[in-house]
Amino acid sequence: MIYNKRPVTHNTNIKLVESPGGYEGEGFGAMQLSKIVGLARKNSIWPLPFATSCCGIEFMATMGAHYDLARFGSERLAFTPRQCDVLMVMGTIAKKMAPVLKQVYIQMAEPRWVIAVGACASSGGIFDSYSVLQGIDEVIPVDVYVPGCAPRPEQILDGILRVQELVESESIRRRSSPEYQELLKSYGIQ
Amino acid sequence: MLDNKFVFQKLHEKFGESIIGYEENYDIMAIYGAKDENLKILQYLYDDEELGFTFMTDLTAIHYPHNIGEELVVTYLLYNMRKNFHVRLKFALDIRKPDIFTASALHPTANWLERECYDFFGVNFVGHPNLIRIMNVDEMDYFPLRKEFPLEDQTRRDKDDDMFGRNSERFNMGKLNI
Numbered sequence: 001m002i003y004n005k006r007p008v009t010h011n012t013n014i015k016l017v018e019s020p021g022g023y024e025g026e027g028f029g030a031m032q033l034s035k036i037v038g039l040a041r042k043n044s045i046w047p048l049p050f051a052t053s054c055c056g057i058e059f060m061a062t063m064g065a066h067y068d069l070a071r072f073g074s075e076r077l078a079f080t081p082r083q084c085d086v087l088m089v090m091g092t093i094a095k096k097m098a099p100v101l102k103q104v105y106i107q108m109a110e111p112r113w114v115i116a117v118g119a120c121a122s123s124g125g126i127f128d129s130y131s132v133l134q135g136i137d138e139v140i141p142v143d144v145y146v147p148g149c150a151p152r153p154e155q156i157l158d159g160i161l162r163v164q165e166l167v168e169s170e171s172i173r174r175r176s177s178p179e180y181q182e183l184l185k186s187y188g189i190q
Numbered sequence: 191m192l193d194n195k196f197v198f199q200k201l202h203e204k205f206g207e208s209i210i211g212y213e214e215n216y217d218i219m220a221i222y223g224a225k226d227e228n229l230k231i232l233q234y235l236y237d238d239e240e241l242g243f244t245f246m247t248d249l250t251a252i253h254y255p256h257n258i259g260e261e262l263v264v265t266y267l268l269y270n271m272r273k274n275f276h277v278r279l280k281f282a283l284d285i286r287k288p289d290i291f292t293a294s295a296l297h298p299t300a301n302w303l304e305r306e307c308y309d310f311f312g313v314n315f316v317g318h319p320n321l322i323r324i325m326n327v328d329e330m331d332y333f334p335l336r337k338e339f340p341l342e343d344q345t346r347r348d349k350d351d352d353m354f355g356r357n358s359e360r361f362n363m364g365k366l367n368i
Contacts, residue, residue: 095327128342130334131326138345 017043034172041085041111042168043073045160048084050104052091055118055150059090062153072160081107086163087140092120093133105140106189110175113166115159116142119149141183192275194219197241204234220278225264228281229291235268235277236296243268243277246293249303251311253285255337261285264313266293283313285336292318310335 020039022031047069051059062069063077078084081104093101105114116136119125122145124134136142143166146159174180184190194214201221202209208231211222223231235243248267255261260282268277281290292315293300304315305324312333315321323330332339 096325124343124346128346130330130339130341130343132343134343134346 037172038168038170042164045072045074045086045113045163045167046076046078046084047074047160048079048081048087048104048108049077050087050089050091050101052093052097053120055090055121058150058153059088059117059156062156067153067157069157069160072157072164074160081105082109084108085111085167086113086115086160088115088117089121089136090117092125092127093136094131095133096131098133098136098139101136102139102187102189111167111170113143113163114140115144115146115163117146117156117159118151119147122147125149139187140189141187192241192270192273194277197221197275197277200238200241201231201234205231218276218278220265220280222280222282225281225283225290228264228279229293229296231279232266232268232293232296235279242270242272245269245271246297246299246303247276249293249300249307251307251313253311253335253337257282259284262288262311262313264290264307288312289314289316291316292321294318309333312336 017039019029020031020035022029022035024030049056049059061067074086081087085108087105087108089101105112114136116122120127120132121136122142124132126149128134133139144159144162146155148155151159171177181190194217198209198212198219198221205223205227208224208227209221210224213220213222235241245268246266247269248265250265252263252265253261254263262283262285264281264283266279268279269275270277283290288311290313292304294304294315295317301319302324304313304318305321307313308315308318308321309323309325310333322328326334334341
């Protein structure tokens with residue numbers, strides 16, 4: 001009996017990450033540690049979705065098969081702050097929610113990044129109201145803002161790619177620099 | 191069958207002077223009562239066999255800043271489930287002393303509704319078991335739905351005030367001089 005009647009075709013249209021460059025020979029390579037670390041971190045970002053409203057629905061589409069955020073190494077979503085690298089805040093954050101958001105951010109381990117997805121997370125959006133936080137950057141530092149109400153999945157992907165750029169080029173010592181400590185201090189963290 | 195006239199007449203016979211006013215909007219009657227009598231009126235509406243308003247649908251307040259001495263109006267929306275009949279009860283309070291008795295012993299649903307009413311309007315429900323904020327952050331130091339406070343958040347910086355009606359002469363129709 002012949003099981004493999006059909007010829008096997010492999011997908012050859014695969015893009016691999018390029019080497020960060022350096023001095024390479026057979027069996028060894030010498031390159032900058034920070035570049036390797038950046039490369040590894042960049043392509044294995046674990047998102048922590050903090051979805052409170054409609055932008056979260058767009059994010060679900062982003063994670064789905066059609067837009068497929070997993071292509072960029074963000075396969076693994078987690079709701080465990082200590083394991084995650086990027087906090088994605090999607091939706092209106094009420095003032096009563098602000099301490100919860102801050103607590104989640106504090107629980108994340110360094111290095112950590114934050115994306116504010118949508119108008120509400122970025123600036124309060126249309127909810128210019130006594131009960132709504134006017135942008136999450138009032139309680140936690142934000143790296144990338146994705147505009148839109150709600151942003152399309154492509155825009156959220158673009159936001160992730162912008163975070164990847166930040167992750168790739170970030171100096172290993174940035175998180176212990178006095179500037180960064182000062183930034184956290186200005187938010188009353190630590 | 192219940193109708194507006196009948197309910198009003200029964201209340202008027204029972205409470206006389208304490209029933210201050212009467213109006214009808216969209217077929218639902220509103221009765222204005224004296225605020226010190228609110229519990230007695232609610233109890234009577236609850237206990238009387240012909241009336242039987244045993245269900246409190248809603249409890250809220252309205253702020254009329256121009257009615258000096260009667261700025262806050264506490265409104266009860268009561269329901270007779272058997273006869274499918276609604277009635278509104280209103281009690282006007284002075285905003286400088288917004289005290290009214292709590293209905294939470296009679297209608298347990300009033301417990302949270304009164305907390306909400308306190309949260310947004312600052313109505314002091316005397317005798318309430320736990321009169322603290324329920325919706326807003328605990329640190330809030332004002333009552334946001336009173337009309338002297340702007341609805342917009344004052345920390346917002348990204349808006350052009352002239353286009354959005356803040357500090358603008360063109361859009362000050364809601365401006366109040368209190």
